[in-house]
Amino acid sequence: MKEKAVIYVGNVSKAFKLPHEKQGSLKSVIVNFWRHKKGYEIQDVLKDVSFEVKEGEFLGIVGRNGSGKSTLLKILSGIYSPTSGDVRIEGRLTPFIELGVGFSPELTGRENIYLNGSLLGFTRKQMQNMYDDIVEFAELERFMDQKLKNYSSGMQVRLAFSIAIRAQSDILVLDEVLAVGDEAFQRKCYDYFYSLKRNNKTVIIVTHDMAAVENFCTRAILIEGGKILKAGDPRNVAQSYKELFLPPEQEQPEEVFEEPPVLETPKRWGTKKIIFKKVKVTKNQKNITIHLQMDTKEQVKSQTTLAYTVKSADGSSLFGDSFEIGNDISDGTEIDAAITFSNILSKGEYYIDISVRDVLSGIYYDFWSDCTSFDVIHAPENALHILTNSKITIETQAIPATSK
Amino acid sequence: MNRIKTVFSKQNHALLGELVRTDFKLRYQGSILGYAWSLLRPLFIFAILYVVFVKFLKLGNGIPHYPVYLLFGIVVWNFFAEMTVQSLGSIVGRGDLIRKVKIPRWIIVISTSISALINLMLNMIVIAIFMIFGHVAVSLSIIYLPLIIIEVYLLALGIALFLSAAFVKYRDINYIWEVVLQAGFYATPIIYPLSRITSITLQKIILLNPMAQALQDARYSLITHATITPQKIFKGGPYDYIPYLVVGIILIVGTVYFNSQAKSFAENI
Numbered sequence: 001m002k003e004k005a006v007i008y009v010g011n012v013s014k015a016f017k018l019p020h021e022k023q024g025s026l027k028s029v030i031v032n033f034w035r036h037k038k039g040y041e042i043q044d045v046l047k048d049v050s051f052e053v054k055e056g057e058f059l060g061i062v063g064r065n066g067s068g069k070s071t072l073l074k075i076l077s078g079i080y081s082p083t084s085g086d087v088r089i090e091g092r093l094t095p096f097i098e099l100g101v102g103f104s105p106e107l108t109g110r111e112n113i114y115l116n117g118s119l120l121g122f123t124r125k126q127m128q129n130m131y132d133d134i135v136e137f138a139e140l141e142r143f144m145d146q147k148l149k150n151y152s153s154g155m156q157v158r159l160a161f162s163i164a165i166r167a168q169s170d171i172l173v174l175d176e177v178l179a180v181g182d183e184a185f186q187r188k189c190y191d192y193f194y195s196l197k198r199n200n201k202t203v204i205i206v207t208h209d210m211a212a213v214e215n216f217c218t219r220a221i222l223i224e225g226g227k228i229l230k231a232g233d234p235r236n237v238a239q240s241y242k243e244l245f246l247p248p249e250q251e252q253p254e255e256v257f258e259e260p261p262v263l264e265t266p267k268r269w270g271t272k273k274i275i276f277k278k279v280k281v282t283k284n285q286k287n288i289t290i291h292l293q294m295d296t297k298e299q300v301k302s303q304t305t306l307a308y309t310v311k312s313a314d315g316s317s318l319f320g321d322s323f324e325i326g327n328d329i330s331d332g333t334e335i336d337a338a339i340t341f342s343n344i345l346s347k348g349e350y351y352i353d354i355s356v357r358d359v360l361s362g363i364y365y366d367f368w369s370d371c372t373s374f375d376v377i378h379a380p381e382n383a384l385h386i387l388t389n390s391k392i393t394i395e396t397q398a399i400p401a402t403s404k
Numbered sequence: 405m406n407r408i409k410t411v412f413s414k415q416n417h418a419l420l421g422e423l424v425r426t427d428f429k430l431r432y433q434g435s436i437l438g439y440a441w442s443l444l445r446p447l448f449i450f451a452i453l454y455v456v457f458v459k460f461l462k463l464g465n466g467i468p469h470y471p472v473y474l475l476f477g478i479v480v481w482n483f484f485a486e487m488t489v490q491s492l493g494s495i496v497g498r499g500d501l502i503r504k505v506k507i508p509r510w511i512i513v514i515s516t517s518i519s520a521l522i523n524l525m526l527n528m529i530v531i532a533i534f535m536i537f538g539h540v541a542v543s544l545s546i547i548y549l550p551l552i553i554i555e556v557y558l559l560a561l562g563i564a565l566f567l568s569a570a571f572v573k574y575r576d577i578n579y580i581w582e583v584v585l586q587a588g589f590y591a592t593p594i595i596y597p598l599s600r601i602t603s604i605t606l607q608k609i610i611l612l613n614p615m616a617q618a619l620q621d622a623r624y625s626l627i628t629h630a631t632i633t634p635q636k637i638f639k640g641g642p643y644d645y646i647p648y649l650v651v652g653i654i655l656i657v658g659t660v661y662f663n664s665q666a667k668s669f670a671e672n673i
Contacts, residue, residue: 016671027576029574074670077506078506079502079503079504079505079506079670080670080671081667081668093506095504095505095506097503097504097505098504101500101501101504101505102500102501102505104426104430106429106430106433106434107426107429107430111425111426111429114422114425115422115423115425115426117422118415118418118419118421118422118423119419119422119501119505119507121415121418121419122415122418123414123415123417123418124418124421124422
């Protein structure tokens with residue numbers, strides 16, 4: 001029974017004609033015909049979309065605004081016809097593109113119930129039998145003989161929802177129904193979804209609410225640019241959906257300082273036996289890496305450490321670490337270091353201090369405050385790490401003294 | 405077969421009923437006299453026409469029961485005009501339904517046409533009242549009247565289907581139709597008796613118009629046998645059938661065009 005496909009979508013494409021200017025008049029048609037001009041542009045909204053929905057499935061369709069998901073929904077509902085491809089529906093399908101379609105502000109609540117019910121395919125007699133339940137569920141007993149225009153928007157939604165959930169179709173198509181209403185209403189929506197699941201109804205929802213997708217859907221489809229980008233497990237699809245909103249990672253500009261500064265500044269000072277030449281920060285979702293290049297100007301024979309501190313925009317130190325990088329570094333050695341730590345930072349701008357020093361004497365070879373900065377645009381989803389788990393990789397390259 | 409089944413399904417029937425009901429409720433919304441206007445409006449219009457055409461212009465000399473004859477003509481023409489004008493904007497006017505619910509598109513046009521039919525029935529009550537006061541003798545030919553009304557309905561329906569579908573794409577249609585209706589009003593012997601046209605050829609041409617034919621036949625069947633009908637003018641022969649042929653062609657063209665456009669209503673509105 002679970003295997004039966006009740007919705008079959010095969011290679012569906014949809015293109016809209018977008019008029020250039022205010023067309024829709026005979027004159028412009030004639031003028032454009034005369035000039036052999038097309039008065040419109042073709043916009044491909046769906047490109048070769050295929051999928052199936054099996055009986056009892058709860059399918060979520062997600063995607064950014066303008067990705068074509070609502071168009072797909074309207075094609076499934078039979079409101080739009082596809083430009084090419086075919087759609088087969090087994091059984092009765094009821095779309096809810098919007099709650100309370102056809103509601104007329106000049107009619108009373110009672111009259112609107114009957115009108116809305118007829119749009120859902122109920123006869124007047126069926127509506128009469130359901131009427132009391134609908135009113136009770138909407139908690140609007142006192143208002144039924146008032147005109148709808150005197151209802152608050154919350155009352156209208158409640159009324160529309162109470163009628164909508166009476167729909168007895170095998171397949172229900174819901175577009176952004178969750179987007180309206182307060183918390184109590186949302187809870188009612190969720191209860192309704194649970195009851196749909198219990199009754200083994202086939203449901204397709206379009207939503208931006210990933211929590212709903214993960215909670216209710218047995219399967220999800222991600223649409224981007226009119227194509228199915230991903231289909232399958234709701235968790236994975238929800239994850240891919242979220243990733244759509246990440247802008248491409250920007251390369252942080254490299255800070256290059258070939259020559260050590262002549263003068264000591266409050267921001268940078270030290271004996272210059274070892275100096276920082278290049279500093280660069282790279283990021284990915286999980287980690288932040290500081291790439292450093294150091295140059296040894298004079299041989300050092302004591303234990304040497306490299307340290308970093310991450311500071312917030314207001315200058316307070318957040319965390320840091322230090323790493324031993326050697327105890328006998330010969331003149332001319334280039335050291336490349338990459339310090340990686342977990343990205344536990346929230347959104348914002350951060351500054352980095354770096355230093356290299358002799359551990360025993362505490363003398364700094366090069367201390368550089370605010371050597372570079374970086375932005376965190378997307379805070380990590382689950383900042384479970386309390387520790388930054390700093391790690392370092394070091395490559396040293398001894399340059400023979402003769403080559404200097 | 406399947407198609408016919410869906411056309412007459414219970415759901416469609418119920419929906420049609422609700423749409424007509426809504427239409428009717430909204431029509432006189434906010435007016436104090438409400439539904440009474442359905443009767444008062446034709447009464448007042450008739451009073452004006454009576455004064456102008458019967459008392460001052462004396463157009464109806466020679467035609468028995470000319471006042472009722474005139475009123476009846478107005479009523480039938482108004483039915484035709486109202487049905488086509490209301491239907492013309494019906495698909496666009498119900499854009500919210502078209503874009504969001506899957507309902508057969510023709511239901512919207514049919515519901516508008518039924519509203520017009522209901523109005524016609526109410527107006528016929530007024531006619532009946534005047535017939536009683538005017539001592540108009542009803543003859544057996546009244547049995548043809550429903551058939552003639554059906555003919556006018558089908559003609560108006562064909563036009564309504566065509567116009568409502570075309571209006572979705574071309575918003576000039578309503579202005580054009582307004583002009584055509586105005587021309588049609590004078591091309592049809594509504595306020596002037598056909599006998600006033602002295603040229604027989606011109607009478608013949610006028611009677612090729614289905615509205616003129618239907619109007620004259622309706623008057624013949626209901627009010628007076630003195631009405632000039634196509635049968636009297638053409639004396640049989642193929643010309644008699646031309647008005648019916650026109651109705652048939654318009655109905656077919658309207659239906660075919662409407663069906664070809666219906667699929668894209670939702671995206672074009």
